[in-house]
Amino acid sequence: MPVQITIIGLGQIGASMGLALATHKESILRVGHDKKREVEREALEMGVADKMEHNLPTAVQDAKMVVLSIPLSQVKETLEFIAPDLQEGAVVLDTTPIKAGVQKWAKEILPDGCYYVGLAPALNPEALHDFGAGLTTAKADLFSKGLFMIDAPVGVPEEAVVLAMDFVRLLGAEPVLADPLESDGLMSTVHLLPQLMAASLLNATIDQPGWLDARKVAGRAYAVATSGMAYSDEIDSLRMSALQNRASVVHALDVIIASLRGLRDDIENENDEGLALRLESALKGRQRWMSERLAANWANTKRADTPDYPSMSERLFGGLFAKKNRKK
Numbered sequence: 001m002p003v004q005i006t007i008i009g010l011g012q013i014g015a016s017m018g019l020a021l022a023t024h025k026e027s028i029l030r031v032g033h034d035k036k037r038e039v040e041r042e043a044l045e046m047g048v049a050d051k052m053e054h055n056l057p058t059a060v061q062d063a064k065m066v067v068l069s070i071p072l073s074q075v076k077e078t079l080e081f082i083a084p085d086l087q088e089g090a091v092v093l094d095t096t097p098i099k100a101g102v103q104k105w106a107k108e109i110l111p112d113g114c115y116y117v118g119l120a121p122a123l124n125p126e127a128l129h130d131f132g133a134g135l136t137t138a139k140a141d142l143f144s145k146g147l148f149m150i151d152a153p154v155g156v157p158e159e160a161v162v163l164a165m166d167f168v169r170l171l172g173a174e175p176v177l178a179d180p181l182e183s184d185g186l187m188s189t190v191h192l193l194p195q196l197m198a199a200s201l202l203n204a205t206i207d208q209p210g211w212l213d214a215r216k217v218a219g220r221a222y223a224v225a226t227s228g229m230a231y232s233d234e235i236d237s238l239r240m241s242a243l244q245n246r247a248s249v250v251h252a253l254d255v256i257i258a259s260l261r262g263l264r265d266d267i268e269n270e271n272d273e274g275l276a277l278r279l280e281s282a283l284k285g286r287q288r289w290m291s292e293r294l295a296a297n298w299a300n301t302k303r304a305d306t307p308d309y310p311s312m313s314e315r316l317f318g319g320l321f322a323k324k325n326r327k328k
Contacts, residue, residue, distance in 0.1 A: 002029040005167075006063040008056070008078060010034040010043045013095050013121065014069030015138030018048035020171045022140065025050065033059040039135055048138065057085040065167065068094040073236035075102055079109045088113040091160050093167070095119050096237075097187040099151045099180050101244040107153065115160040118151035119168065120183055125293045131227050143173040145296035151180045174298070188248035193256065195238055196249070198228030 005028055007014045018030050032049030033056060034040050040052040053059035060066050060082045068075055094102055099118040106116035124144045148168040152161045165175035242249045266275040
């Protein structure tokens with residue numbers, strides 16, 4: 001009998017997970033849930049899940065694994081809602097970029113015998129310039145050649161962590177164990193900072209003197225630079241992420257402010273050589289990063305030694321889940 005994996009939230013990430021798991025129908029039953037019924041209907045037509053369950057407690061009560069692919073602002077409420085109906089041994093994953101708050105909530109809310117492991121996905125490099133979001137942008141290879149940082153709180157059984165790593169591999173990506181503090185620091189720099197910079201640029205230009213004319217000629221450079229706000233999950237989640245990880249975010253902002261000040265000073269002082277060096281360094285740095293990201297040959301990526309455990313399906317049926325299921 002196939003093992004049930006429930007995916008809550010059928011946007012680009014959640015729906016792409018469902019599509020990626022489609023080749024494992026013989027061992028996995030994909031159950032989908034979204035707060036919008038029309039999204040559930042469309043996702044079912046796309047083959048994102050084998051079935052949809054709009055009743056959230058029913059959606060999770062038989063699940064061995066539950067994936068929360070929802071904005072940070074919805075995670076705590078969702079955990080509180082599903083906790084009483086989780087099976088003993090169920091593993092709950094989430095895909096929010098910042099984990100500090102989620103780990104705290106999971107520790108407080110999940111019942112004994114259920115385990116939380118955080119996932120921070122890095123997408124297929126081919127999708128880096130696709131700025132769309134939502135169900136219609138989902139695709140089965142969204143995670144191919146990508147990495148997932150695996151953030152496991154202290155005390156989570158090793159089997160649960162390895163199960164999460166195997167799940168990531170089923171999606172076509174590579175799992176990398178990360179310290180939660182390190183992970184949040186990295187995501188502050190490469191995920192939150194671009195969105196906050198986009199917000200700053202928008203606030204510094206829109207409705208400012210000259211904007212009525214500037215808006216008519218703002219082009220690709222402006223659209224790309226402000227795109228971080230275009231596909232932000234939602235404002236509440238960005239605000240919560242920044243405040244929950246404020247030390248790392250403040251440090252990242254201090255670094256970018258120093259960089260902007262150096263750029264400003266070179267321009268004010270007509271330092272042609274200094275300005276040229278800054279711009280050339282930025283250009284070469286981006287070219288190098290894009291080349292490395294597209295190649296996805298992370299030979300030196302830190303990986304954990306994986307114990308010689310049975311297959312994912314065997315672990316789902318046994319190990320953590322060998323105990324008699326209980327209903328909360």
